[in-house]
Amino acid sequence: QVQLVESGGGLVQPGGSLRLSCAASGFTFSSYVMSWVRQAPGKGLEWVSSINRGGGTSYADSVKGRFTVSRDNAKNTLYLQMNSLKPEDTAVYYCAQGNNKGQGTQVTVSS
Secondary structure: OOEEEEEOOEEEOOOOOEEEEEEEEOOOHHHOOEEEEEEOOOOOEEEEEEEOOOOOEEEOOOOOOOEEEEEEOOOOEEEEEEOOOOHHHOEEEEEEEOOEEOOOEEEEEOO
């Protein structure tokens, strides 16, 4: 049974940084593309970033240059380093494997 548990969200001022983590279990983590998606208040799910088995990464234009996705296959953990945060980054952030996603972690960017 796939389980994804996100952590690391919180309240941060514009320009600040946060590092999200996602602990994965129930599947062979190293074999799968992993992604981060987010949902802002009143909006649909938005893809943020993905990382493939070999460590290749891709980003939405809205976060390119500010966010960095990484993975530690030995720890079955996915990360999202978020720098230069903007109020429009406010959302619930989910890690995802295929159609599976966790419960999410809230990120609020506000002064």
